[in-house]
Amino acid sequence: MSFFDELGQYLGSASNREQIVDTLAEHCYLALLPLVLGIVLAIAIGWLGRAWPRARGVTLVLANLVYTIPSLALFVMIPSLIGTKMLDSINVVVALTLYTAALLVRPVLDALDAVPPAVIASATAMGYRPARRFLTVELPLAVPVLAAGVRVASVSNISLVSVGALIGVGGLGVLFTDGFQREYFSPIVVGIVLTLLLALVVDLLLVLSRRLLTPWDRTTAPVRTEVAV
Amino acid sequence: MIGEIIDWFTSSANWQGADGVPTRVLQHLGYVLLALVLASVIAVPIGLYVGHTGRGGVLLVGSGNVIRALPTLGLVTFLFLLFTDSDVAAIIGLVVLAIPPILAGTYAGLQAVDRAVVDAAEGMGMRGGQRLWQIEVPIALPLVLGGVRNAVLQLVATAAVAAYVGLGGLGRYLLDGLAILDYGEVAAGAILTALLAIVLDVVLAAVQRALVPRGVRLAEAGAKKEVSA
Amino acid sequence: MxxxxxxxxxxxxxxxxxxxxxxxxxxxxxxxxxxxxxxxxxxxxxxxxxxxxxxxxxxxxxxxxxxxxxxxxxxxxxxxxxxxxxxxxxxxxxxxxxxxxxIGYVIQHAGLFPHRTVLSNVATVPLLSGWEKRKARERAAELLETVGLPAELGKRYPAQLSGGQQQRVGVARALAxxxxxxxxxxxxxxxxxxxxxxxxxxxxxxxxxxxxxxxxxxxxxxxxxxxxxxxxxxxxxxxxxxxxxxxxxxxxxxxxxxxxxxxxxxxxxxxxxLSAGDVLVEDVPTVRVGSAPGESTDWRLAVNDEGEPRGWLPPSSTVDGDLSESDLLAGGSLYQQGTPIRGALDAALSSPASLGVVVDADGKAIGVVTARQVLDVIENHPQGVTR
The missing domain is CATH 3.40.50.300 (P-loop containing nucleotide triphosphate hydrolases)
Structure with missing residues (x-):
């Protein structure tokens, strides 16, 4: 039986299709909720780092440490750290939120540093209070640099969710354990393809929203110093 | 919980034989090093070629992103069904996942070399190879090693996940522990895996610092001072 | 060939x-x-x-x-x-x-190799051409001197130099x-x-x-x-x-x-x-810094013991005792005899006395010119005397 016959048979089953749709929905939830939470967390940390320079070094070291911890190890450590049950999907959400925030702390700080001091000074001079100035002036100007980091985090989250299947909560990852146990290629291939497609679609949406968010910054190509002609 | 972990670590049975900590750590290290060497042999020359000639940059970045989005567990289970051998499947999977960071680091490193410096080298009569090895590679070295560091983190994490298809190493504690609900063993595995990743990262960070040419380090420090001033 | x-x-x-x-x-x-x-x-x-x-x-x-x-x-x-x-x-x-x-090659921002010392930067081409190391470095040290850089800069890295020094190293590297x-x-x-x-x-x-x-x-x-x-x-x-x-x-x-x-x-x-060879240099009354100036209704040029101009003393000014530099108005630009006429005009226009001070090659004041005189010379040479 060729692979395509096997695939046809697999996709022909209504229960298989239902499983695929369910796991895909779960995958979206498990990857995207932490992305949003992680962005918010990283921005909060970034604000702290700006307001309180001493916190900067510490947060960067911590972020690097979290990012260093292997995914499976972090997934299984979360329950004992926050007291959840082993098979709770919250574990994956918390772990991926931590990864996202860890990945984004540096871009957030870099992006905020790159906001021209003259802009901040003139906003202050016009009477903005610090919190409002941060949310309406500094943060929007930081979006272009931040957006690159968010794209990396989204791809990384979408790919990491499946590791959760080893602790029972893995979105499309369940198709991999399924296929492995039944020695059956189709679910694995379908899982891989859907993961890649999901990553691609989310990436395109992120590129699109970055453009909508930053109408003043239409040049998407990185500016490079050229040899004068 | 803490008690179970302490019990696990103080039980002498866990430190001896084929399933003991020293053996598992060495196994894990062995997979990481083997995959790192194989991935470097493939990725570094390609990265150097693309970075030096500027040909194929888009293709390289694009394919790197696709591999990055590949779900680890899906890749490993797929390869296992294909080769029906844990070690072969796992090592191939590890190599595939370690290639993009090394490739990206090498390529980005060469891209980041100041165009004026390359132009001056060419204008003074350096041939392609002389320019690459005497100018571009030494200056790019920090970013190349940054890519290697990322690859190592990826490898430590993936080798743990690959225990699912029967690979040895520290992932065994995690998955075998989960299978028999021995949380002491699971936590010990997580701690050991995280420690291994952190230690390797710290060591590589030191190597990276030591290999950066002094002049390049001074230039970076100068650039930072200018930004903060 | x-x-x-x-x-x-x-x-x-x-x-x-x-x-x-x-x-x-x-x-x-x-x-x-x-x-x-x-x-x-x-x-x-x-x-x-x-x-x-x-x-x-x-x-x-x-x-x-x-x-x-x-x-x-x-x-x-x-x-x-x-x-x-x-x-x-x-x-x-x-x-x-x-x-x-x-062929020597110098570019904007110098393009110095950041990972090599100044000396090895300058020695690049001799080494590429197969010179032995010691000789190439000696030559490089010579060239640093030629472009006006102290020898001890040779051990530094480009990042430790100012922009102007980097550019000089760039020139030295091209001269190598x-x-x-x-x-x-x-x-x-x-x-x-x-x-x-x-x-x-x-x-x-x-x-x-x-x-x-x-x-x-x-x-x-x-x-x-x-x-x-x-x-x-x-x-x-x-x-x-x-x-x-x-x-x-x-x-x-x-x-x-x-x-x-x-x-x-x-x-x-x-x-x-345009050469200012024909500009008439007129005498000007001078007073010496450190001696009693006396009185006068003219602008007077103050000079030091070496005869170098120090500033102007306005007409009818009174000075208690000996003349010191704080009594003086700052002078304008100086015009060195024999240089292009642009300098003479500028000296006249920038002087508080409307008199441009003319100095010789040693910096000693030898007289003054007015803008009127400079313009006369220019008008009499419509095509100019080019250098």
Missing amino acids: LERRAFAADLDYGRAGPSRGEWAMGIEFRGVTKKYPDGTVAVDDLNLTIEDGTITVFVGPSGCGKTTSLRMINRMVEPTSGTILLDGADVRDSDPALLRRG ADSPVLLMDEPFSAVDPVVREGLQDELLRLQSQLGKTIVFVTHDIDEAVRLGDKVAVLRVGGRLAQYGTPADVLRHPVDDFVAGFVGKDRGYRGLSF
Whole structure:
């Protein structure tokens, strides 16, 4: 039986299709909720780092440490750290939120540093209070640099969710354990393809929203110093 | 919980034989090093070629992103069904996942070399190879090693996940522990895996610092001072 | 011919520097065109002869092909058609790398190798040409001195130097090739104006000793007329608009483009090329700092014991006891006798007494000029006395 016959048979089953749709929905939830939470967390940390320079070094070291911890190890450590049950999907959400925030702390700080001091000074001079100035002036100007980091985090989250299947909560990852146990290629291939497609679609949406968010910054190509002609 | 972990670590049975900590750590290290060497042999020359000639940059970045989005567990289970051998499947999977960071680091490193410096080298009569090895590679070295560091983190994490298809190493504690609900063993595995990743990262960070040419380090420090001033 | 020269340059690094013009080589552009695949024409049928031992400046707005023209000489860019001759030989007949080792090359921001010390940067080309290390480093140390840098800078890295020092190292590195030809692509445009002026003076001083054939690219017309023996003004699209001496280009721009490019105050700038030999220097009453000045209804020039001007004492001013510098009004710019007339006019215009102070080569005051007198000289020489 060729692979395509096997695939046809697999996709022909209504229960298989239902499983695929369910796991895909779960995958979206498990990857995207932490992305949003992680962005918010990283921005909060970034604000702290700006307001309180001493916190900067510490947060960067911590972020690097979290990012260093292997995914499976972090997934299984979360329950004992926050007291959840082993098979709770919250574990994956918390772990991926931590990864996202860890990945984004540096871009957030870099992006905020790159906001021209003259802009901040003139906003202050016009009477903005610090919190409002941060949310309406500094943060929007930081979006272009931040957006690159968010794209990396989204791809990384979408790919990491499946590791959760080893602790029972893995979105499309369940198709991999399924296929492995039944020695059956189709679910694995379908899982891989859907993961890649999901990553691609989310990436395109992120590129699109970055453009909508930053109408003043239409040049998407990185500016490079050229040899004068 | 803490008690179970302490019990696990103080039980002498866990430190001896084929399933003991020293053996598992060495196994894990062995997979990481083997995959790192194989991935470097493939990725570094390609990265150097693309970075030096500027040909194929888009293709390289694009394919790197696709591999990055590949779900680890899906890749490993797929390869296992294909080769029906844990070690072969796992090592191939590890190599595939370690290639993009090394490739990206090498390529980005060469891209980041100041165009004026390359132009001056060419204008003074350096041939392609002389320019690459005497100018571009030494200056790019920090970013190349940054890519290697990322690859190592990826490898430590993936080798743990690959225990699912029967690979040895520290992932065994995690998955075998989960299978028999021995949380002491699971936590010990997580701690050991995280420690291994952190230690390797710290060591590589030191190597990276030591290999950066002094002049390049001074230039970076100068650039930072200018930004903060 | 060129190959022999390039080869000779490879072998003969060690010998003493050439006397003026000995090794110099002319460069000739013959119908040179550079068209890029996208259809842009960077250089359009350029015909130009660069005399050996001179500084020729390519100047023009961005997009005029000046850098492209320069880079075709050492084959960093290959022409689409036409020929470039270096000392009579087609540059395309020599191996690019060997050709480049025989031609000095200086660029904007210097392009120093950040991972190598200043000394090894300067020693690059000798080492590429197979010199032994010790000899190459000795030569590099010599060159640092030539460009006016202290020897101890040799151990530093480029990041530890100021912009002006980096640019000097860039020049030293290009001179290490000991080649008769030096290509300089906007070498001073990234440093601040004061430093730039110092570097320009240094280049003119070096050139008076070395007598190289220098091709210099800039977008700054002031720099062009200051440095160039000849100036080639290029227009957008890579066509040569005018080629001549700086005085020519300033006084007789061939068309509106060149006139517009050389600027509104080109008349005043043209005075840089007019000698003030005929200006009548008048005597002026002087008082000595440190002695009692007495009284007078005239402006009086205060001088020190060496006769150097220190400032002006206004008419009918009273001083208690001996004259000190705090009693004086600051003077204007000084005009050194024998230099172009632009300086004399400026000295007169900037003086509080409307009298421009004229000094000799030692800085001693020898008299004054008025703006009226300077203008008389200019009006009597409508074509100017060019240098």
